[in-house]
Amino acid sequence: MSDDQYNIFTEPPDELGEYEFHFGTFAVGAGGMNEFEVARAFGEAADRLLATAAERRESWEAAYPILFCYRHALELYLKALMPNERHGHRLGDLAKSLKPHIESRYPADQVSWLLDRIAEFDRLDPKSTVFRYPDGAHSSYKAGAAPDPETWVDFSRLQRSAHKMFQGFERIRLHLLDSDLHR
Numbered sequence: 294m295s296d297d298q299y300n301i302f303t304e305p306p307d308e309l310g311e312y313e314f315h316f317g318t319f320a321v322g323a324g325g326m327n328e329f330e331v332a333r334a335f336g337e338a339a340d341r342l343l344a345t346a347a348e349r350r351e352s353w354e355a356a357y358p359i360l361f362c363y364r365h366a367l368e369l370y371l372k373a374l375m376p377n378e379r380h381g382h383r384l385g386d387l388a389k390s391l392k393p394h395i396e397s398r399y400p401a402d403q404v405s406w407l408l409d410r411i412a413e414f415d416r417l418d419p420k421s422t423v424f425r426y427p428d429g430a431h432s433s434y435k436a437g438a439a440p441d442p443e444t445w446v447d448f449s450r451l452q453r454s455a456h457k458m459f460q461g462f463e464r465i466r467l468h469l470l471d472s473d474l475h476r
Contacts, residue, residue: 328373329466335366336459343448352448360446361424363455364414368421370462371411374469382421384411395465407461410454417444 326334339362346355364384371387372380378390388411396404418424 328369328376329463332366332369332373332462333459335362335369336455339363339366339455340452343452347448356446357424359448360418360451363451364418364421364424366455367411367414367458370459374462374465383419384415385419388412388415394469398468399465403461407458410458 339359342355342359342362346352346359352359368382368384368387371384371391375387375390375394380387388408392404392408395407
């Protein structure tokens with residue numbers, strides 16, 4: 294049978310586990326990943342896209358997928374830290390919800406740095422549509438609120454900042470496992 298005759302999404306193959314590596318995965322709905330694992334996966338995907346773009350010296354083509362993956366990882370981390378709260382896509386609202394839980398537990402300069410980075414993403418992509426759709430910017434900003442169309446993104450700085458934020462979220466998660474956020 295040719296590959297065209299098979300479904301993409303199927304039952305697991307009978308020979309699964311018989312080989313050292315089987316290129317595939319269990320799909321959506323299997324419940325195999327928790328919120329933090331999905332956030333990490335989007336961060337890792339952004340890193341891999343960034344590495345490929347750097348290797349090819351072509352960052353423009355991968356810019357939206359890279360930015361979307363980092364932004365989505367950020368959103369997922371924020372949501373995972375507050376599982377009992379209602380969530381939308383707005384990073385500013387998510388950061389506002391997180392702030393009272395972290396501002397008395399961590400040094401003010403670290404909290405400020407984290408909230409400032411989240412605010413940067415929120416200003417650039419407030420509704421999580423700018424990097425998903427070609428016209429996402431038109432639906433994301435209030436009249437006159439769009440950022441400068443020549444906003445530059447230094448991918449190396451973006452990656453370092455994303456890693457620092459994500460490591461911070463992992464530390465917060467460990468500190469909050471038994472706290473008021475998870476009761």
